Amino acid sequence: MTTQILTIGELAAATGVTPRALRHFEAAGLLHPRRSENGRRAYKATDVGTLTHILLLKRAGYTLTEIASLSHGPLDAKRLLLVQLRVLEARRADLDTVIGQMKAACDLITGETVPDLKSFCALISKGQQYMTSDAMKDVLDEYFTPDEQERWREMANSHFPPTDRTAYIEQWEDLIGRCEDALRRDISPASDEAAALLKDWKALQKPLQDATGPELWSKANRMYLERSNWETSGRKLPFSPDVQDFILSAARHQAEAP
Numbered sequence: 001m002t003t004q005i006l007t008i009g010e011l012a013a014a015t016g017v018t019p020r021a022l023r024h025f026e027a028a029g030l031l032h033p034r035r036s037e038n039g040r041r042a043y044k045a046t047d048v049g050t051l052t053h054i055l056l057l058k059r060a061g062y063t064l065t066e067i068a069s070l071s072h073g074p075l076d077a078k079r080l081l082l083v084q085l086r087v088l089e090a091r092r093a094d095l096d097t098v099i100g101q102m103k104a105a106c107d108l109i110t111g112e113t114v115p116d117l118k119s120f121c122a123l124i125s126k127g128q129q130y131m132t133s134d135a136m137k138d139v140l141d142e143y144f145t146p147d148e149q150e151r152w153r154e155m156a157n158s159h160f161p162p163t164d165r166t167a168y169i170e171q172w173e174d175l176i177g178r179c180e181d182a183l184r185r186d187i188s189p190a191s192d193e194a195a196a197l198l199k200d201w202k203a204l205q206k207p208l209q210d211a212t213g214p215e216l217w218s219k220a221n222r223m224y225l226e227r228s229n230w231e232t233s234g235r236k237l238p239f240s241p242d243v244q245d246f247i248l249s250a251a252r253h254q255a256e257a258p
Contacts, residue, residue: 006043008033015051020241022051024228028064030054063142064229139230143223148216155211168204172238175200179243189249198250 012019025031026041031050033041057067140149179197187193209217224244227237237244 004045005036006048008041008043011043011048011051015048015055017051017055018241021228025051025054025064028229029068030064058230058232063139136235139223139235142230143219144216148219151216152212155208168207171204175204176239176243179239179246183242183246189246190253194246194250195254198247198254201247 006014008019008022011017012022022031022041026033031043031047031054033043033047036042054064054067058064144152175197178200182193182197212220224237227241227244231237
């Protein structure tokens with residue numbers, strides 16, 4: 001019986017994993033495809049099994065570095081589950097606290113009257129922050145120390161209060177949408193339109209860059225550039241890898257321009 005071989009494009013289409021991610025898994029030492037006579041990658045059934053294992057561990061919250069270390073020797077399934085269980089239980093305890101506070105606040109509200117508007121706004125902000133950042137907690141822990149994460153929070157609260165934060169997020173959503181539209185129209189990163197989008201991107205980044213300082217900003221950039229190490233269906237950046245590559249390409253073209 002002939003052994004079925006898949007090209008990188010066929011494997012990507014069959015699994016929903018981008019060719020870029022497959023190449024990244026290979027560079028991290030997790031996948032080891034053979035090479036065909038013409039030098040192209042050739043994947044066997046065992047590679048598909050390995051990829052499934054990688055994706056399962058990524059969904060469980062492990063980074064590629066951690067997955068690589070777990071891949072040496074026999075899989076300790078119980079240890080993996082116990083570690084993940086502790087993480088989930090800790091998150092559940094935090095979430096239960098927030099839910100309890102919201103239920104208590106609901107009991108105090110009658111009609112359209114809010115007893116303490118300031119506390120109400122703080123509680124809404126806390127719930128929103130939990131929903132948007134909890135899935136990223138282990139990623140942030142990998143790239144930032146607890147003190148650095150606290151500096152991020154302080155910066156966000158001082159530079160982007162809730163009323164301004166909504167407008168700022170809407171500006172980002174509009175810009176990301178315009179970048180996606182440019183990609184759909186196959187606009188070149190070397191075009192004037194791409195340069196204008198890059199200018200707007202830098203303008204929106206500048207308040208964050210100025211507030212965080214070069215060290216924290218450098219770490220944030222590294223986290224974004226290494227998104228394929230940790231990004232899963234449950235934790236995603238607000239813009240796609242294609243949008244990120246488009247902006248980076250536009251920046252390179254601008255830097256190389258005479």
